[in-house]
Amino acid sequence: MHEMSLAEGIRQIVDDQAKAHGFSAVRVLRLEIGRFAGVEKEALAFCFDVVMRGGPAEGAILEMIDLPGRAMCCDCSTEVEIADRLDPCPLCGGGRLVPVAGDEMRVKDMEVV
Amino acid sequence: MCTVCGCGEDRLAGPGHEHGHDHHHHGHSHAHLHFGTGAAGVSVGDMSQARLIEIETDILAKNDAHALGNRRVLRALGAYAVNLVSSPGSGKTTLLVKTIGMMGDSPLAVIEGDQQTENDADRIRATGAPAVQVNTGKGCHLDGHMVGHAMDHLNLKPGSFLFIENVGNLVCPAAFDLGEDAKVAILSVTEGEDKPLKYPDMFTAAKLAILNKVDLAPYTDADLDAYEANLRRVNPLIEILRVSARTGEGMEAWVRWLKSRHAAKTLAKAG
Numbered sequence: 510m511h512e513m514s515l516a517e518g519i520r521q522i523v524d525d526q527a528k529a530h531g532f533s534a535v536r537v538l539r540l541e542i543g544r545f546a547g548v549e550k551e552a553l554a555f556c557f558d559v560v561m562r563g564g565p566a567e568g569a570i571l572e573m574i575d576l577p578g579r580a581m582c583c584d585c586s587t588e589v590e591i592a593d594r595l596d597p598c599p600l601c602g603g604g605r606l607v608p609v610a611g612d613e614m615r616v617k618d619m620e621v622v
Numbered sequence: 623m624c625t626v627c628g629c630g631e632d633r634l635a636g637p638g639h640e641h642g643h644d645h646h647h648h649g650h651s652h653a654h655l656h657f658g659t660g661a662a663g664v665s666v667g668d669m670s671q672a673r674l675i676e677i678e679t680d681i682l683a684k685n686d687a688h689a690l691g692n693r694r695v696l697r698a699l700g701a702y703a704v705n706l707v708s709s710p711g712s713g714k715t716t717l718l719v720k721t722i723g724m725m726g727d728s729p730l731a732v733i734e735g736d737q738q739t740e741n742d743a744d745r746i747r748a749t750g751a752p753a754v755q756v757n758t759g760k761g762c763h764l765d766g767h768m769v770g771h772a773m774d775h776l777n778l779k780p781g782s783f784l785f786i787e788n789v790g791n792l793v794c795p796a797a798f799d800l801g802e803d804a805k806v807a808i809l810s811v812t813e814g815e816d817k818p819l820k821y822p823d824m825f826t827a828a829k830l831a832i833l834n835k836v837d838l839a840p841y842t843d844a845d846l847d848a849y850e851a852n853l854r855r856v857n858p859l860i861e862i863l864r865v866s867a868r869t870g871e872g873m874e875a876w877v878r879w880l881k882s883r884h885a886a887k888t889l890a891k892a893g
């Protein structure tokens with residue numbers, strides 16, 4: 510997967526924010542990760558530790574908050590929450606669902622000093 | 623020069639083009655400062671000047687900014703871009719070579735993404751079409767930044783088709799917007815009917831799936847209807863074409879699809 514690229518994206522955000530807000534260290538960095546984002550969390554945590562070396566977030570605690578997966582059911586035209594990408598509609602049992610949320614990959618906030 | 627980052631960086635393959643990749647971008651993210659409050663608006667207990675900065679920025683925000691820049695350039699040119707994604711060897715380059723021969727006098731250009739080698743760009747150039755090879759090295763996907771640079775090198779003609787052949791990989795390219803108008807997923811009939819179920823993201827992101835190598839179907843146990851059913855299960859809205867880039871079967875329908883999409887984009891722009 511592309512966890513390395515994701516970690517590099519986070520590093521860029523951290524460096525930009527450090528420049529803009531003049532902090533020296535990040536203690537905690539919180540991510541929001543959608544259920545369907547396809548992020549391998551352990552791999553991302555590993556890459557995070559490697560990529561943050563030598564920067565303000567070296568040694569920071571990485572927290573990942575799960576966001577639910579949501580899809581629009583083509584059969585009953587309702588937006589529903591599903592746990593797995595291929596789950597049937599919990600309301601009507603239909604199998605034709607178009608994902609509408611759950612692919613988020615965001616830096617939510619950071620605790621800095 | 624990179625239009626978004628202004629970095630003048632270049633990671634295109636070819637003589638004199640092999641220098642490194644040093645990022646020095648500037649941020650566009652918006653942050654709000656909240657001194658002395660924790661995540662839920664609670665006061666941070668210890669007053670050792672720890673503070674919470676709300677970021678709310680997509681991890682791939684920088685890529686998306688590059689993709690948006692590319693999309694603007696394409697729109698201004700009246701060009702239509704497809705991002706061809708598939709596992710390695712499903713026939714992307716073969717399909718492109720065949721397509722180029724059928725496009726008549728439509729201006730077109732190709733960006734080839736591979737980890738290594740100039741092979742695919744050479745195959746495209748042999749048809750007479752302009753092509754730029756992007757070597758991603760260890761990278762498992764093209765990103766918006768690489769494609770922006772490649773576009774600068776192509777001098778796209780107004781009204782062009784731009785074909786972007788992504789790195790053969792059914793996972794990572796799904797997450798990286800390049801600024802294309804449509805992702806087209808190619809799935810060859812020898813890969814197994816369950817591939818859409820195993821790699822749903824790619825087929826969810828695609829507007830069109832090309833079921834390629836249908837000439838081989840009689841020699842394998844490939845069940846084309848099962849392929850289609852699984853594609854529709856992960857993406858009820860996906861369009862599907864059965865094609866053989868070898869025999870040419872289904873190729874006219876693919877070329878018609880391209881031309882009608884291009885025409886629809888041009889109309890939408892005019893209207």
Ligand SMILES: Nc1nc2c(ncn2[C@@H]2O[C@H](COP(=O)(O)OP(=O)(O)OP(=O)(O)O)[C@@H](O)[C@H]2O)c(=O)[nH]1
Pocket residue numbers: 708709710711712713714715716717742789790834835836837838865866867868869
């Ligand atoms: N029988 C048959 N073979 C095909 C067809 N399309 C491509 N091939 C063969 O499949 C092999 C791989 O084709 P390529 O066009 O190189 O595939 P690709 O997707 O560009 O591969 P990468 O760029 O390495 O990911 C070649 O041997 C092609 O000749 C087809 O429609 N039928």
Ligand SMILES: [Mg+2]
Pocket residue numbers: 714715716742787
């Ligand atoms: Mg190829």
Ligand SMILES: [Zn+2]
Pocket residue numbers: 582583584585586587598599600601602603
């Ligand atoms: Zn339903």
